[in-house]
Amino acid sequence: MxxxxxxxxxxxxxxxxxxxxxxxxxxxxxxxxxxxxxxxxHVQFGGGLGLGIGNGYADIMVAPSAIYNFNDYVSAGLGLQYNYVKQRDFYNANMYGGSLIALFQPFYELQISAELEQLRISRTYENSIENTSQNFWNTALFVGAGFRNENVTFGVRYNVLHRDRDNIYAEAFMPFVRVFF
Structure with a gap:
């Protein structure tokens, strides 16, 4: 037993x-x-598309991005960008690169952002005397604020690293529209 x-x-x-x-x-x-x-x-996808066409002028931009929402106040993510600009008989440029973005929303309607952007620039100036080519990296650090309504934010950002020479942006201040789904 x-x-x-x-x-x-x-x-x-x-x-x-x-x-x-x-x-x-x-x-x-x-x-x-x-x-x-x-x-x-917690992931949202979005970005921007741009198209500008005129008499002998074309500007095409594609910039997809994705962010991760840590909570209702803080988000961070990555972005890619490609931009082609051509002015007939004067200017031709290809720009591509990426960015890191951080978003802070102290309350629902206000979005504060910081974005570090690194772009490779390949551009050529053409005129009757000579052709000049440039290849360089352009770094921008944008700090901005915008009004947010659902998935869309309208605002302005400032490039704290802006220089008048060797820069692809004409001004340090730039308006933006940011969309995430």
Whole structure:
């Protein structure tokens, strides 16, 4: 009788041990799945598109971006940018690069931003005397503020690294429209 009790107790412990581990494994898998899907619930995609066409002039810009919302007040993300500008018989430029962006919303309607942008510039000036080509990196650090309504923010930003020479932006202040879905 004693031998059967020990055997039954051993089987019972083995049964509890095996099913206890199995349920713990499933609990960890469910937690990991929940965490993974929760990440994408905080991600927003957006960016900007630009098109300017005139007599002998074209300006085409594509700038996708994505941000992660840490909470209702703080977001951060990455962006890419490509810009092509051509003025017939005068100017031709290709600009591409990326950016890091941080957004702070102290209350719903106000969005404060900081954006570090690094662009590779390849441009050519053409005239009847000579052609001049330039290839360089342009770094900009924008600090801005805007009015936010749902997914759209309208505002102005200031490039604190702006220089009049060797810069692709004519002015340090720039208006912006930011859209995230």
């Amino acid at each position: 004693k031998k059967n009790s020990v055997m039954n107790l051993t089987l019972l412990l083995a049964f509890v041990f095996l099913f206890g581990i199995k349920s713990e494994i499933f609990a960890q898998e469910n937690t990991q799945m929940k965490t993974k899907s929760d990440f994408w619930n």
